[in-house]
Amino acid sequence: MSTNRLSILKTYKLYIGGQFPRTESGRSYKATNSKGDHLANMCWGSKKDVRDAIVSARAAWKGWSARAAFNRGQILYRIAEMLEGRSEQFVSELVSMDVTAQDAKEEVQDSIDRLVYYAGWCDKYQQVFGTVNPVASSHFNFSVPESTGVVGIVSKEASPLLSLVSLIAPAIAGGNTVVVIPSYSKPLAAISFAEVINDSDVPGGVINIITGKATELAPALAEHMDVNALVLGNESDELDKDAILKGTHNLKRIVAYHEINWKTEQGQSPYFILDLQETKTTWHPIENIGGAGAKY
Amino acid sequence: MATTKKTATKKVAKKAAPSLKFNTAWEYAPALEGTSHVTIAPQYELFIDGKFVKPESGKYFNTINPATEANLSSIAEANAADVDKAVKAARKAYNGAWGKMSGAERAKYIFRISRMIQEKARELCVIETLDGGKPIRESRDIDIPLAANHFFYYAGWADKLDYAFPNRKPTSLGVAGQIIPWNFPLLMAAWKIAPALATGNTVVLKPAETTPLTALKLAEIIQECDLPPGVVNILTGAGATGAALVQHNDINKIAFTGSTEVGKLIQQACAGSSKKLTLELGGKAANIIFEDAPLDQAVEGIINGIFFNQGHVCCAGSRLFVQESVYKTVLRKLKDRMATLIVGNPLDKNTDIGAINSKQQLDTIHKYITIGKKEGAEMYQTDINLPRKGFYCKPTLFTDVAQSSRIAQEEIFGPVLTVQTFRTEDEVIEKANNTPYGLSAGVWTDKGSKIFNLTTKIRAGVVWANTYNKFDPTSPFGGYKESGYGREGGLQGLAGYLHI
Numbered sequence: 001m002s003t004n005r006l007s008i009l010k011t012y013k014l015y016i017g018g019q020f021p022r023t024e025s026g027r028s029y030k031a032t033n034s035k036g037d038h039l040a041n042m043c044w045g046s047k048k049d050v051r052d053a054i055v056s057a058r059a060a061w062k063g064w065s066a067r068a069a070f071n072r073g074q075i076l077y078r079i080a081e082m083l084e085g086r087s088e089q090f091v092s093e094l095v096s097m098d099v100t101a102q103d104a105k106e107e108v109q110d111s112i113d114r115l116v117y118y119a120g121w122c123d124k125y126q127q128v129f130g131t132v133n134p135v136a137s138s139h140f141n142f143s144v145p146e147s148t149g150v151v152g153i154v155s156k157e158a159s160p161l162l163s164l165v166s167l168i169a170p171a172i173a174g175g176n177t178v179v180v181i182p183s184y185s186k187p188l189a190a191i192s193f194a195e196v197i198n199d200s201d202v203p204g205g206v207i208n209i210i211t212g213k214a215t216e217l218a219p220a221l222a223e224h225m226d227v228n229a230l231v232l233g234n235e236s237d238e239l240d241k242d243a244i245l246k247g248t249h250n251l252k253r254i255v256a257y258h259e260i261n262w263k264t265e266q267g268q269s270p271y272f273i274l275d276l277q278e279t280k281t282t283w284h285p286i287e288n289i290g291g292a293g294a295k296y
Numbered sequence: 297m298a299t300t301k302k303t304a305t306k307k308v309a310k311k312a313a314p315s316l317k318f319n320t321a322w323e324y325a326p327a328l329e330g331t332s333h334v335t336i337a338p339q340y341e342l343f344i345d346g347k348f349v350k351p352e353s354g355k356y357f358n359t360i361n362p363a364t365e366a367n368l369s370s371i372a373e374a375n376a377a378d379v380d381k382a383v384k385a386a387r388k389a390y391n392g393a394w395g396k397m398s399g400a401e402r403a404k405y406i407f408r409i410s411r412m413i414q415e416k417a418r419e420l421c422v423i424e425t426l427d428g429g430k431p432i433r434e435s436r437d438i439d440i441p442l443a444a445n446h447f448f449y450y451a452g453w454a455d456k457l458d459y460a461f462p463n464r465k466p467t468s469l470g471v472a473g474q475i476i477p478w479n480f481p482l483l484m485a486a487w488k489i490a491p492a493l494a495t496g497n498t499v500v501l502k503p504a505e506t507t508p509l510t511a512l513k514l515a516e517i518i519q520e521c522d523l524p525p526g527v528v529n530i531l532t533g534a535g536a537t538g539a540a541l542v543q544h545n546d547i548n549k550i551a552f553t554g555s556t557e558v559g560k561l562i563q564q565a566c567a568g569s570s571k572k573l574t575l576e577l578g579g580k581a582a583n584i585i586f587e588d589a590p591l592d593q594a595v596e597g598i599i600n601g602i603f604f605n606q607g608h609v610c611c612a613g614s615r616l617f618v619q620e621s622v623y624k625t626v627l628r629k630l631k632d633r634m635a636t637l638i639v640g641n642p643l644d645k646n647t648d649i650g651a652i653n654s655k656q657q658l659d660t661i662h663k664y665i666t667i668g669k670k671e672g673a674e675m676y677q678t679d680i681n682l683p684r685k686g687f688y689c690k691p692t693l694f695t696d697v698a699q700s701s702r703i704a705q706e707e708i709f710g711p712v713l714t715v716q717t718f719r720t721e722d723e724v725i726e727k728a729n730n731t732p733y734g735l736s737a738g739v740w741t742d743k744g745s746k747i748f749n750l751t752t753k754i755r756a757g758v759v760w761a762n763t764y765n766k767f768d769p770t771s772p773f774g775g776y777k778e779s780g781y782g783r784e785g786g787l788q789g790l791a792g793y794l795h796i
Contacts, residue, residue, distance in 0.1 A: 128462060133786055135768035136445070143772050143788060146752075228777070237568070244567035248560045250732065251575070251778045269463070271796060278776050279783050282751050284761045 012040050012187070014049055014211065015194035017056030018204020023212070024048050031187055033098050042187050045212035047220040050179065053208035054224050057150045057177040060205030065147045065175035073122035076173060079200040080115035083108070086196060090161060090189055097160065097186040110263060111165040117268050118169035125174070125270045129277070132296055138286045140296050145277035147175030148253055149228035152221030154214050154243075156233050159262055160186040164193060166262040167233045170272035172206055179208045179227070181218060187211045214239060222246035229253040229276055233260075324638065327645040329432045334422045336509065339370040342378055342532065343515035345385035346525025352377035357534070359508055362429040363642050363651035363686040371508050374531035376540040379500070382529040383544050386471040386498040389526030394498055395468070397524075399455030406451035406493050408521040409514075413444040413486075416517065420510055424482055425642045427509040429651030429687070430605050432643050442767055443486035446785075449769035450490035453790060457495065460787050466794040468496035469572055470548035473541040476511075477554045478504035478653050479608040479709075485511050487773075487784045488551055489528060495793040497549065498527050502541055505534040506654045539565075547571060549793065553610075556707075556733070556778050574782025574792040576610070576774055578707040579735030582728035583613030583764065584718075584750065587621045589740035593762070595629045598713070601738055601764040603637060603649055603691055607711040608657070610779075611736035613764055615704055616693075616715045617724050623717050627695070634678050634691050641683065649711060652687040661689050661710035668694045668703040673714070699727060707733070721746065725753045734776030738764045757783070 012031075013020040027044035043049075064072070083090070087108050094104035126144055133141040151171045156163035160183035171178050182190030194209050210217060218239055222230055223246040230252050232240050240256055247254050255275045260267055286294050339356065341348040353375035359368050374382070389395075394402070413420065417440045424435040457466050472492045476484035481503055492499050503511035515530045531537055535558075542550055542565050549572045552562050556577040566573050583601045585594045601613025618626045642650030652658040669675055673694040682688040689711055697704050697714040704714045718724040728737060736758040739750045751759045757775045760766060767773065772783035782792045 131772075131787055133768065133770040133772070135766075135771055137766065137768065139763065139766060141768065141771050143786065148776075241568040245564055248563040248567070251556070251560060251563060251577070251780065253781055271461075271464075278757065278781075279772050279774070279788050280751075280757060280759065280776075281772050281786075282759045282761060283763055283766050283771070284747070285763050 010040065012042050012191040012211070014043050014045055015191065015198070015207070015209040016049065016053045017060075017208065018198065020194070024052070033096060037096070039096055039188060042211045045210040045217060047217070049210050049212075050217050050220040051224065053179040053210055054150060054221075054226055056205035057179050057208055058226055060203055061147070061149055061177040064172070064177055064203060064206050067175075069123035069126065072173065072175065073119045075201050076115055076119035076122060076169065079197060079202065080112050080119060082196045082200045083112050083115065083193075086192075087112070090192060093188045093192060094161065097188060107159055107162045111162050114162070114165050114268055115169055118173040118273075121270050121273060122173045125273050128270060129274055133281070134296060138288045138295065140284045140286055141281065143279050143281040145174070145274065146280050148276045148278055149176060150226060151176045151178045151229045151231060151276055152218075152224075152227045153178050153180040153231045154218045154221070154234040154239070155180060155182045155190075156235060157183045157185050158235075161189040161193065162262045163233055164190055166267050167231055167257070168207060171231065171276050174273040174276050176229070176276050177206045179210065179221060181210055181212065181214050181221070184211070184213060218243055219246055222252070223249060225250045227252060229255070231276070232256040232258070234258075324646045326641070328641070329422055329425070329643045329645060331422055331426070331643070334419050334426075336369050336423065336426075340372060340508070340512045340532065342372045342374055342382070343512065343528075343530040344378070344382045345529065346519060346523070348515070351375065352381070357505065359427060359506065361426050362506075362653055363683070365685055368427060369509065371532045374502075374533040374537045378531060379537065379540040379544055382500045382531050383471055383473075383546050385526035386500050386529055387546055389524055390470055390498040393524040394527045395496065399457065399496070402493065402496065403451045403454035405521060405523055406447055406454060406490060409517060410444045410447035410451060412517045412521060413440065413447065413514075416513070417441070417444070420482060420513060422643070423509050423513060425650070428478060428481055428507045429642050429653050431647045431650040433645055433647070434605060438767075439480055439483045442769070443483045446483070446486040446769045447490045450494040450789075454494040454496070457790065457794065460790050461794075461796050464796050466495070466790075466796050469793060469795060470497060471546060472497045472499050472549040472551060472793065473544065473547045474499060474501045474551045475538045475541065475554065476501065476503055478507040479605060479610070481507040482510035482514060484553055485514055487553075491784070491789045492551075492793050493527065495790055497793055500529045500531060500541060500547075502531050502533060502538050505532070508532040542566065549573075551782075551792065552576070556780075559780055572792065574784075575780035576782070576784060577735075577778065577780035578733060579610045579612070579775065579779050580615055580705065580707050580731050580733045581611055581613050581736040581738065581756065582615045582617055582754070583738035584617045584724055584728060584740065585619060585622070585626055586741035586746065587619040588742045589762075590742065591622065591626060591629060594740040595626065595633050597738060597740060597762070597764040598630060599633055599637070602713040603711050604765050606649055606652055606689070608653055608709055609765065611758060611765065613738050614708065614713060615728075616713055617718050617727060618715060620717045620719050627715065630693070631676060634693070637678065637691050639680055639682060639688060639690065649691060652689050652710065655687055657709065658687040658689060661708060661712060664703055664706070664708045664710070664712060665692060668697070668701070668712075668714075671698070671701045671703065673697045673701060673703065699730060705731065721749060725750065729755050732778040735774075735779035736760070
C-alpha cells in the first residue's frame with residue numbers, strides 16, 4: 001500500500017434526536033489549535049437547531065423518565081464501555097486540540113470512570129433522598145425525587161470531554177433529557193462522544209448536542225418555554241445574568257457550576273443529580289376502623 | 297352539554313324543597329367565638345433588633361376586618377431605610393450570639409416559641425379570623441396548631457443537621473429575607489421562620505399588608521421567649537417593602553410565597569446575585585374523580601379542596617375532572633352538598649366559608665366569574681343571602697368549561713370551581729398536566745394501581761390520593777414548573793436554608 005495515502009477527514013455534525021444532521025443554517029466555523037492547524041469545519045448551530053433539539057428532548061423525556069432506574073444504570077454503564085473501547089481516538093482528538101498527551105489520557109479515563117460512577121447512582125439516589133414522612137394523621141405519606149424534565153446545559157471550554165460528561169451524566173442518570181452546548185474552542189470530542197452515545201442504547205433525543213457559539217445558543221435555551229432547567233457549566237458570568245433573566249419567563253431551575261473543578265473528587269456527587277430533581281409528595285389515607293389508627 | 301342544562305333547570309324548578317338545605321327549616325343558632333380575651337393594640341410598630349420601633353417612613357396603614365370592614369389597628373409601613381435597619385440587626389445577630397450558638401441551644405429557643413404559640417392559641421386564632429376573614433373553625437383547628445407544630449418539628453432539627461444530608465457538613469447561609477401571603481398568615485410565618493432558625497440563619501420577615509396582626513403577635517411571643525435581639529425582625533408593609541427587602545445587598549436568602557407573577561420578578565431581581573432563592577407560587581390543581589371512587593367521600597374532598605379557606609389556597613383543587621359515567625351523579629351530590637355550606641360571620645363556629653380577604657380580592661373573583669360567563673360556561677351558585685357588610689362570595693361552580701377557558705387556566709384564588717369531564721386515564725392525565733402550574737393534585741379511585749399510575753404521571757409537588765388539602769410539618773410542600781421551586785416542610789425543607 002502506498003505510504004502517502006490520502007487520509008479521510010471526518011465531517012463533524014450536530015446530534016439531534018439520535019440523528020447526525022447538519023445545522024439547518026448551513027453555517028460552519030473553523031476549529032483550529034494553537035499551531036494553527038485546521039482541525040475541522042464544525043457546524044455553527046442556530047437557534048432553530050436548538051429548538052429542534054428541545055422538541056426531540058421533550059419527546060424522549062416521557063420514555064426515559066419512566067424507564068426502570070436499573071435500566072438507565074445499564075445504559076450509562078454501556079456508554080462507559082463504548083468510551084473505553086475508543087479511548088485512543090479521544091486521546092488523539094484531545095491532543096490535536098492542545099491537551100498534553102498525559103492530560104488527555106487522564107481526561108478520557110476520568111470521563112469513563114465518571115460515567116461508571118453515575119451508572120451506579122441511577123437506582124440509588126431515590127433511596128438516599130426519598131423519605132417516608134411520619135405525619136400526625138392517619139395517612140401514608142412519602143416523598144420521592146422525580147426528574148425535572150428537559151435540561152439545557154452549557155459546557156466549559158476547558159477539559160472539553162470531562163466537563164461534558166460530568167454535566168450530562170447526573171442529568172440523565174436522574175431521568176432528564178438534555179440539550180447541550182459543548183466547548184466552542186475544543187469541540188471535536190463532543191461530537192465524537194455523540195457517536196459513542198449513539199452506539200450505547202441511549203434512546204434518540206435523550207442527549208442532543210449542538211455545536212456553536214454559547215452567546216447565541218444559550219439564550220435560545222434559556223428563553224424556551226419547554227425547557228425546565230438550565231445548567232451553566234460555562235466560565236462566563238455575563239452569559240449567566242442574561243440566561244437567568246430569560247429563564248424567569250417560565251421559572252427555570254437555574255444552577256451554575258463555575259467553581260467546580262471536574263478533575264477532582266468535588267466533580268462528582270449525587271447532589272448534582274439532586275439539583276435537577278423535583279420532590280413529589282404523595283398522601284393516602286390509612287383505614288381507621290375498629291380501634292387505633294395505623295401510622296407510618 | 298345539553299344534559300347538564302336540563303339538570304340545572306330541573307333543580308331551579310324544585311328549589312322549594314332542597315332536601316339537604318339544613319339551614320332553612322331550623323335556623324342554626326349563632327355560636328360566636330368570644331373576643332374578650334383578645335388584645336389588639338390601636339397601633340403597631342416595626343419589630344427590629346428585639347424592640348418595637350417607629351418606622352423611618354413615619355407612615356402607617358390600617359388593617360381591617362374583612363367580615364365587617366371595621367378598622368382593627370394602625371400598622372407601621374416599613375420603607376427601604378427600615379429594611380436596612382432590620383437587615384443590619386439580623387446581620388449583627390448572625391455574626392454574634394445566634395451564629396455562635398450551638399444547635400442544641402438554638403433548638404431550645406425554637407421549642408419555646410412553639411410552646412408559647414400553643415399557650416396563646418385561643419387569642420391567636422381569634423385574631424387570625426378577625427384580620428383575615430377565615431372561619432374560626434379553620435384558624436382554631438388548622439392554622440394555629442399547625443404553626444405551633446411546625447416550630448416544634450424544626451426545633452428538633454437544629455442540632456441534627458449533619459444527619460440530614462449524607463456525606464455533607466451543611467452550614468447556614470446568613471440573613472434570610474422572607475415574604476409571606478395573606479391566606480395563612482401565622483402558618484406561613486411559621487413555615488418561613490422555623491426552618492430558617494433551625495438551620496442557624498437570622499430572619500427579616502414581611503407579612504402581607506392585609507393580615508399583619510398575627511405576625512406582630514408572633515413578634516411579641518419571640519420577645520417573650522428572650523430570643524437574642526435581631527434574630528427575628530418583622531417588618532410590616534406592602535409590595536414596596538417587599539421589593540426593598542429583595543433588593544437589599546446584604547441578604548443571603550430570599551424565600552417568597554405568593555403569586556407566580558411576583559415570583560418571576562423576584563427571580564429576575566436576584567439574577568446574578570449570590571442570593572439563594574425558594575419560591576412557593578400559584579397553582580391550578582386538578583382534582584380527579586374516577587367512576588370507581590367512593591363518591592360521597594370524593595364530594596367531601598371536592599368541597600374541602602375548593603372551599604377550604606374561601607378558596608384562598610395556592611393548592612386549591614380548582615379544576616374538577618369527573619369521569620363521564622358518574623358526571624351527573626357527582627354534580628347532583630356536589631350541588632346538594634354546596635347547598636348546605638354556611639357562608640357568613642367567620643367568628644361563628646357554624647361557618648364553613650368566611651369572608652374574602654379583601655375588597656381587591658373580591659373584585660378579582662368577580663372579574664373571573666364575569667369572564668367565565670362571557671366565555672360561555674354555565675354558572676351555578678348556591679341560593680343564599682350574603683351579609684350586607686363585609687366581603688363575601690357565594691360558593692360558585694362552572695360547568696361546560698373549555699380547557700382553554702381562562703377560568704380553567706388562571707388562578708382565581710376564590711371559592712370558584714370549574715368542572716370538566718373525561719373518559720380515559722390518559723386523557724385526564726393530559727388535561728391535568730395542561731397548565732403552566734404544578735403545585736398539587738387530587739385523585740379519587742378505589743383502585744390502588746390506578747392511583748399510582750396517576751400520582752407518578754401528574755407533574756405536581758403534592759398529590760393527595762383519596763384525600764385533599766392535608767398538611768403536616770413533616771411533609772414537604774412545593775411545586776413543579778411555574779408553581780415555584782424549593783420545598784417547605786420535612787427534611788427537604790432544610791435544604792433551602794443551608795449550604796450543602
